[in-house]
Amino acid sequence: MGRGPWLLQPCLCLSGLSLLFSLAPPSLGMEVMAPVTVNALNGSSVRLPCTFNSCYKVENKQFSLNWTYQVCDNCTEELFLQFRLKIMNKQLDRFGDRVQFTGNPSKYDVSFTLRDVQLEDEGTYNCYVLNPPDRNRGHGRIQLKVLTEEPPKRDSTVAVIVGASVGGFLAVVILVLVIVKCVRRKKQQRLNTDDQKTEEEGKTDGEGNPDEGTK
Numbered sequence: 001m002g003r004g005p006w007l008l009q010p011c012l013c014l015s016g017l018s019l020l021f022s023l024a025p026p027s028l029g030m031e032v033m034a035p036v037t038v039n040a041l042n043g044s045s046v047r048l049p050c051t052f053n054s055c056y057k058v059e060n061k062q063f064s065l066n067w068t069y070q071v072c073d074n075c076t077e078e079l080f081l082q083f084r085l086k087i088m089n090k091q092l093d094r095f096g097d098r099v100q101f102t103g104n105p106s107k108y109d110v111s112f113t114l115r116d117v118q119l120e121d122e123g124t125y126n127c128y129v130l131n132p133p134d135r136n137r138g139h140g141r142i143q144l145k146v147l148t149e150e151p152p153k154r155d156s157t158v159a160v161i162v163g164a165s166v167g168g169f170l171a172v173v174i175l176v177l178v179i180v181k182c183v184r185r186k187k188q189q190r191l192n193t194d195d196q197k198t199e200e201e202g203k204t205d206g207e208g209n210p211d212e213g214t215k
Contacts (some may be wrong), residue, residue, distance in 0.1 A: 030052050030053055030054045030129065030131060030134045030136065030138040031052065031053045031138065031178075032050065032051070032052045032127060032129055032138035032139055032140040033050070033051050033052065033053075033140065034048075034049060034050045034051075034127055034140030034141065034142050035049065035142060036141075036142070036143060037142070037143045037144075037145060038142055038143070038144050038145070039145045039146075039147055040114075040117045040144065040145070040146055040147065041117070041146075041147050041148075041149075041150060042117060042118065042119055042146050042147065042148050043116060043117065043118075044116075044117055045113055045114065045115045045116065045117065046113065046114050046117055046144070047102060047111055047112070047113045047114075048111060048112055048113075048114065048125055048127075048142050048144065049109075049111040050103070050109075050110050050111050050127035050129075050140045050142070051103075051108055051109050051110070051111070052108050052110070052129050052131070052138050052140075053108065053174075053178050054108065054131045054134055055134070055178075055181065055182035055185055055186070056131060056132070056133055056134060058105045058106050058108070058131055059132075060085055060086075060105070061085065062131070062132040063083065063105055063130070063131050063132075064082075064083060064084060064129075064130045065081075065082065065083035065105065065110050065127075065128065065129055065130075066079060066081070066082055066083075066126075066127075066128040067079070067080055067081035067082070067110075067112060067125065067126070067127055067128075068080065068125070068126045068128070069092070069094070069095075069123055069124070069125055069126075070123055070124040070125075070126065071123045072123070072124075073124065075123075077126060078092055078094070080092045080094075080095055080099060081099060081101060081112055083105065083110070087101045089101070094120070094121075095114070095121075098114055098115045098116055099112060099113075099114060099115075100112060100113045100114075100115065110127060110129060114144075117144075117146055118146070119146050119148075121144060121146060122144055122145060122146045123143075123144060124141060124142070124143055124144075125141075125142045125143075125144060126139065126140070126141055126142075127139070127140035127141075127142070
């Protein structure tokens with residue numbers, strides 16, 4: 001692992017709050033979490049993290065994952081890593097054998113590591129996740145910045161302490177939001193099932209059971 005995959009910055013707190021606000025509205029789809037930007041030193045190895053929340057257990061027969069790369073925002077996405085029953089490395093000429101899947105889908109982690117980072121590796125990395133019965137596909141987007149030299153050291157003690165405190169609070173809030181969403185979804189599924197049963201029973205009474213007044 002290289003020396004600079006993630007660089008802690010004071011803006012960690014703001015990015016954490018942004019993440020909280022983005023997760024706050026309840027939705028039917030899963031949430032995918034990935035850093036907006038990852039910095040790496042030229043020649044080092046870097047892990048591009050991507051995790052997701054889902055109300056359902058990951059089943060390999062249904063779960064799917066795509067990692068794509070874009071040189072620029074308007075450029076075509078190039079598929080280089082895929083999960084269909086198992087991990088499949090597409091061996092793009094751009095990356096060769098430098099891509100290694102280091103996540104664990106059963107633990108909702110689909111991260112990968114890029115070895116021997118080159119300046120040409122800069123760009124946008126897209127993480128697409130689908131975990132049925134979740135209907136919507138989750139999307140994470142990471143901008144990789146390749147540095148030619150390590151940035152000057154700074155005293156980030158305060159930033160680390162504040163970031164850790166805010167991060168712990170956010171983790172609790174996000175967990176509560178996920179639990180509430182799952183409870184609501186499962187409750188709605190039960191209501192839909194009960195409505196369907198009631199409708200079927202009504203049809204049966206109307207077609208096969210005569211009214212008591214006509215007996």
